[in-house]
Amino acid sequence: MQERYEFKEIEAKWQRIWAEQDSYTVPDFSDRPKYYCLEMFPYPSGKLHMGHVRNYSIGDVVARFKTMQGYNVLHPMGWDAFGLPAENAAIKHGAIHPAHWTVENIDTMRAQLKQLGLSYDWNREVATCHPGYYKWTQWLFLQLYQHGLAYKKKSAVNWCPSCATVLANEQVKEGSCERCDSVVEKRELEQWFLKITNYADRLLADLEKLSGWPDKVKIMQKNWIGRSEGAEVNFPIEGMDESVAIYTTRPDTIYGVTYMVLAPEHPLVEKLIEGKPQAGQIREFVKQVRNLSELARTSTEAEKIGLFTGAYCINPVNGDKVPIMVANYVLLEYGTGAVMAVPAHDQRDFEFARKYNLPIRVVIQPEGVTLDPGAMIEAFEDEGLMVNSGQFNGTPSRQGISAVIKYLQEQGLGEGRVNYRLRDWLISRQRYWGAPIPIIYCDQCGAVPVPDAELPVMLPMDVAFKPTGRSPLAEHEDFVHTTCPSCGGPACRETDTMDTFMCSSFYYYRYTSPRDETSAWDGDKVRQWLPVDQYIGGVEHAILHLLYSRFITKVLFDMQLVGNDEPFTNLLTQGMVLKDGAKMSKSKGNVVSPEDIVAKYGADTARLFILFASPPERDLEWSDQGVEGSYRFLNRVWRLVAPLGDLLAAGEYTGRTGSLVGINKDMRRITHLAIKKVTEDVGNRFNFNTAVSAIMELVNTIYQYREVPEFDRDAGVMREAVESLLLLLAPFAPHITEELWALTGHKGSIHAQPWPQYSPEALVEDEITIVVQLNGKVRDRILVPAGISADAMREMVLKQEKVQALIGDKKVVKVIPVPGKLVNIVVK
Secondary structure, eight states: OOSSSSHHHHHHHHHHHHHTTTTTOOOOOOOSSSEEEEEOOOOSSSSHHHHHHHHHHEEEEHHHHHHTTTEEEEEEEEBBBOOOOHHHHHHHSSOOOOHHHHHHHHHHHHHHHHHTTTTGGGGGBBBBSSHHHHHHHHHHHHHHHHHHOEEEEEEEEEEETTTTTTGGGGGEEEETTOOOOOOOOEEEEEEEEOOGGGHHHHHHHHGGGGGGSSSSHHHHHHHHHHOEEEEEEEEEBSSSSSSSEEEEEOGGGGGGEEEEETTOOOOHHHHTTTOOTHHHHHHHHHHHHSOOOOHHHTTTTTTOOOEEEEEEOOOOTTEEEEEEEEEETOTTTTTSEEHHHHHHHHHHHHHHHHHHTTOOOEEOOTOOOOGGGGSSSSSSSSEEEEEGGGGGGGEEEEHHHHHHHHHHHTTTTTTEHHHHHHHHEEEEOOOOOBOOOOBBEETTTTEEEOGGGOOOOOOOOOOOOOSSSGGGGOOOHHHEEEOTTTTEEEEEEEOOOEEEEHHHHHHHHTTTTTTTTSSSHHEEEEEEEEHHEEEEEEGGTTTHHHHHHHHHHHHHTTTSSSSSOOOOEEEEEOOOOEEEEEETTTTTTTOOOOOHHHHHHOOEEEEHHHHSOTTTTTEOOOHHHHHHHHHHHHHHHHHHHHGHHHHHHHOOOOGGGGGHHHHHHHHHHHHHHHHHHHHHHIIIIHHHHHHHHHHHHHHHHHHHHHTSGGGGSSSHHHHHHHHHHHHHHHHTTTTHHHHHHHHHHOOOOGGGGGGOOOGGGGGSSSSEEEEEEETTEEEEEEEETTOHHHHHHHHHHHHOHHHHHHTTOOOOOEEEEEETTTEEEEEE
8 A cells, every 4th residue: 555645656557557458449339328528629730738637627518417417428629620720820920831730739738638637539549630530520511512502602701911821700800911910801702502591590589499508508699699580671862773772670769860870891882982082081081991800880879970972862761862871880791781770779870970060860758758859868768659751650650560571561662581691601711721622613614522432532732822912822733623513514622711610510420430431431320429519618509510510400301311400419618717816828827737737646536626616617716725635635535535444445344324324324314414415516507616526525524533532433434425426536536546546456447337326315314413593593502302392492491501591581482492402492
């Protein structure tokens, strides 16, 4: 028996044994019920950070707990390995190819994950940059294409004139290039999109199915989809055979339109200003505004700026001639890219109208109040009665919405319409390090999909990483030039690669068949494992990754390729790890290295601290003292259990509760209280911090019990207490518990043992402490038999010498017993 807790030796020993014995390899089919536990796979950036440690420690506790509860647990790991950083490193350093950079980082991070003792089935490891994986990313794209869900159209992209390259949105920081700080421009390019908007209603409605998801995530997705009901109305342009189409959710305010606003990118702008004296000024304004971020244009604090185009349109319901403006606060991507401005009832329009001295007309008034447009200091955006609205005067505004829509439809002026904030998913990237889009362009046949038999379209290794403004693939002659699969003539490949969210939108299916070369997954295995029972990851992925994954799952379900229409039954979004109140980052100099913590204290300490320090959904403040405290606790466990090897091997609890009395019965009760508490905290609530706290309390009690003279102590009770302690601690600290399990004479891995069950009988107390009050003030506490009646409790309390002394010569007016809690004696 080792005197000291030598964590380095223990952790290296058990990691080696687990690897040699394939301890965490899981069969696809089993008599046990299935449980799929999954943490979001990481980008291989080179080093784990504490956010990773938290995410994966949470998942590992869940996986180990469920395994011990008798489930066949799928717990895989892989790498979201395509993306910008690898290509940026190649551009910056030249000699480092993205593939080599990525593989080196994967090797480093895999070793770190294994060092943490995580129970992954490494036989299922995938990397999205491996041809054996991105073959199926390309196959998935083709399924979407063949079902009419993938299309190409012109769209604006970010262009850095200094780097002479297209930038992804992630590379644009506050309107500037993250590499060189040059102001980013917008350019039009042909781009590939996926029709996620076809699924908008289902993505919204099916949020109701996700009872195991946090409400905040569902609200974020609901707002991102942004479903609204309203009307689309055409405003004829004076002197032109054109109309401005607008979408509004407030058709009840249409009589209050006093001007029209177009987004600077709106295709009508150039037609309206052609030949006008202000054309040059407006073109310069359009150029400036197009380069601003969406946030900079739509923020409530942002200044609203606009110019008059010199053109007018006609309000179709009252014939008013209203000026057409172009302004920064309207975006082409929302609605129709044009807004009917009702300044009396929209705050943005109100601010703009006041700034440019445009008319304000009240058409909704609070009942019994007359609003004066000249005296208004803000827009009236609430409900009221319609006024200055022709035949609708006096109509409550809520009823007016449907009434006006009906009128517009009857008159052929507009129609009711459902609109969405959600836009189709832009997947084109003019980058190298991504899955090539499997489309070939032929002068004779047009766009032709690459046949399945020719997948994957391989990324060539010999590319030049230069900021030319085109994908490096476009400069690779052997990649670009090919033959048409349809006619056999000369053709060219698509040189865009796919958004990395495509890779992560189905990886949880690929884990079920990671080495299958003939299909993306085995249907029987997918039906066995999916949906994921517990998904764990950062809330920053609440919209894009999770929404895209839900979309792809629904598409695959409709194609009858999977049997589930939602990918993740339960979702846990853990908080960030902070230090000194801020997110850890190199720039802030507040990064704590997981490697340093593991080297100094061990993986079990790192895991235990990060699980104990805070509930998982909240941010965690790093504490060096907290890490020290977790390390001291594990040392206490070692000093408690390790010397008891021979005693524990001899003592076996027989379950004779009735024969136990006094300290032995109390010890068993506290053991079973801990089992109940930890089981419920981990299994029902993910309250890992309170579960660890209960384990710590159990350790304290066992220490006290150990001091009881050996002839008064029950060896079976001690054995049960220590076994339960190790079993409860095992998911949190897998190495030390494995070692102590072996030291105390047990065969087999502790992680293969059944999870302990608490006995309701063992929880029953012989005696309880109740409070004695005199006129409502606490004056004493006494022990009474558990389950004592109110009358017996009253009688027992009044017989106590101390109570009689407290009463003295006062008259007892009333005695109020509250069974199991207190007795209040009222005297005067």
